[in-house]
Amino acid sequence: MNYANIFKKEQERLEKFKQYDLIKLDLLTIEQVESLKIFKKYGKTAAITDFSVVLGGYIDYNAFTNDEKSLANRTGWWWTKSPTSNTARAVDYHGYKFWSLVSLRDGGCRPTLLFSSISRISSNVVSWRNGILEVEFGEYPQWVCSNDLSKLLEKLYEENKLNKTGKVYTTDSRHYDEYDKGFESQEHIEYEYNGKKYVRVKVNSDFDGNEIIFSNGEKYKDGDFVWISVSPIKWLVDEKNDIAITKNIIVSGIQFNNERNYTGDNFDKMNIKKFMDNYLSKEIIPSVINYKNPKEKIEIEVVEDAIKELEDAINDCSKVLEENYQKKLIK
DSSP: OOHHHHHHHHHHHHHHHGGGTTOOOBOOOHHHHHHOHHHHHHOSOEEBOHHHHHTTOOOEEEEEOSSOSSGGGEEEOEEEEEEETTEEEEEOTTSOEEEEETTOSSOEEOOEEEGGGTTTTOSEEEEEETTEEEEEEEEEEEEEOOHHHHHHHHHHHHTTOSEEEEEEEEEEOSOTTOTTSOOOEEEEEEEEETTEEEEEEEOOOSSTTOOEEOTTSOEEOTTOEEEEEEEEEEEEEETTTTEEEESSBOEESOOSOSSSOOOSTTGGGSHHHHHIIIIIHHHTSOOOOOOOOHHHHHHHHHHHHHHHHHHHHHHHHHHHHHHHHHHHHHO
């Protein structure tokens, strides 16, 4: 694997991302969900990522997106920011609107942003389907690793042989049924293996201790540790209205708010908005993997020290020779 080329490309990509430190994430209103072309052509259902399920998001085994009936396209429910009497409107597994208590944690988040804020640096146009533009921007933990890779990563983790990229992902540490308690952060360290990035996460689900079937058929239950790969985030774009929304539910386990005081005009003070502002908007920006070989660095330092010592010795000899020469001249 050509680490130098990967490192160079990631550096170039990160330099572009650094221009956009003020990316603002938001949620749609239920009126936008009802009217935007994205949903009329693509549908209102959203697949839920494995990472979201691990964090407590509920997955419907019998509901799928319009793409196809597969494990990776099973749906969850997701928040909008429209209020209804101290509750919030949401979109269910089949694409229907409903209201939900703001203290629930099994709902998901589909952040939105202004497409114009990322259009010059979206890393890849994925497709044009049904008249909808799909692009990639940023990255986030999303899909569970295969059983074989998970076992290997766990072994390397236990032996302290995995490289840390220096980045962490922040989520809520509360258990799914701690409805009256506010946000309490926990960090998931990002590791690198063979040029790809992973996080190790403890399952915090509301499946009553039963096994959960993930997108690749692997099964885990509450309390298990799973390895999740970090991959590009896909966004559906409505260019006319300058809106991009994540194609999938990318994070769950975050309450809309722990207090039932939502009126619609205080959205900026809600837990979910503060989470997007303080953590998610920053953590979707990719990290750069440092591929420098520690052994190589040590060897270089040793050689540099040896050269320095040799230079010092030569300088000392030169001084002695110069002093002796000056003494001869005086005589």
